[in-house]
Amino acid sequence: MRNHPSGKFLIFAVCNQIFIAMNTSWILIIVIGIVGMLVQWKLKSVFAKYSKVLSPGGLTGAQIAQKMLNDNGIYDVSVTCIKGQLTDHYDPTKKTVNLSEDVYRMNSVSAAAVAAHECGHAVQHKVGYAPLKLRSSLVPAVNISSKISMFVIIIGLLIINTFPALFWIGIAMFAMVFLFSVVTLPVEFNASRRALAWLQSSNALGQAEAAQAKEALGWAASTYVVAALSSLASLLYYIGLGSSRR
Ligand SMILES: [Zn+2]
Numbered sequence: 076m077r078n079h080p081s082g083k084f085l086i087f088a089v090c091n092q093i094f095i096a097m098n099t100s101w102i103l104i105i106v107i108g109i110v111g112m113l114v115q116w117k118l119k120s121v122f123a124k125y126s127k128v129l130s131p132g133g134l135t136g137a138q139i140a141q142k143m144l145n146d147n148g149i150y151d152v153s154v155t156c157i158k159g160q161l162t163d164h165y166d167p168t169k170k171t172v173n174l175s176e177d178v179y180r181m182n183s184v185s186a187a188a189v190a191a192h193e194c195g196h197a198v199q200h201k202v203g204y205a206p207l208k209l210r211s212s213l214v215p216a217v218n219i220s221s222k223i224s225m226f227v228i229i230i231g232l233l234i235i236n237t238f239p240a241l242f243w244i245g246i247a248m249f250a251m252v253f254l255f256s257v258v259t260l261p262v263e264f265n266a267s268r269r270a271l272a273w274l275q276s277s278n279a280l281g282q283a284e285a286a287q288a289k290e291a292l293g294w295a296a297s298t299y300v301v302a303a304l305s306s307l308a309s310l311l312y313y314i315g316l317g318s319s320r321r
Pocket residue numbers: 192193196262263266
């Protein structure tokens with residue numbers, strides 16, 4: 076007959092596991108932070124490199140965007156120029172493809188890739204792409220959660236033995252932020268896929284330039300993967316912290 080572990084041993088084993096999980100999460104957070112910085116650096120250097128490669132058709136980012144929208148039967152979305160670098164985004168509420176100054180004016184591979192990617196979101200909006208709908212529906216809750224979840228978790232940790240529910244409310248809020256970062260992944264990958272397919276089929280880019288655009292968009296997508304992993308590691312860390320304090 077096998078010996079059953081005593082209650083004390085079980086508690087020790089559970090605490091030990093939580094401690095190990097907590098430490099692992101710490102290491103994970105640091106490793107993911109370093110990977111994130113490297114990916115950001117690579118993204119910037121790849122975009123800088125391909126901003127010097129002119130697109131063969133000579134179209135600026137703004138012209139590329141307008142053409143891709145029209146080719147997809149979209150006529151109610153306007154293309155606007157906004158300040159900053161890498162500030163490009165599609166706004167589904169205002170129906171605008173917002174391009175940063177460089178992307179709007181330049182006729183480079185980088186500008187074409189970014190402009191087409193943002194139009195990829197406009198196409199998703201038009202066809203009712205399900206992950207985009209889900210992502211948009213999460214925005215109001217995530218806006219609140221991302222602002223106050225840390226505060227709720229810290230207060231929850233201080234009073235965890237008298238009122239444990241508050242800590243878990245904080246965890247649920249942070250889990251919402253994590254869920255958002257996961258739902259963002261198919262939205263971003265799909266927008267880039269649509270962008271690259273159109274850049275090639277429309278001959279806006281040649282084969283060599285399309286490969287460069289693919290590389291640049293690949294690095295942009297990597298930043299979203301890192302962000303999702305980072306929020307998962309943080310979530311595990313907070314759960315470990317709460318479990319060890321009880
Ligand atoms: Zn995007």
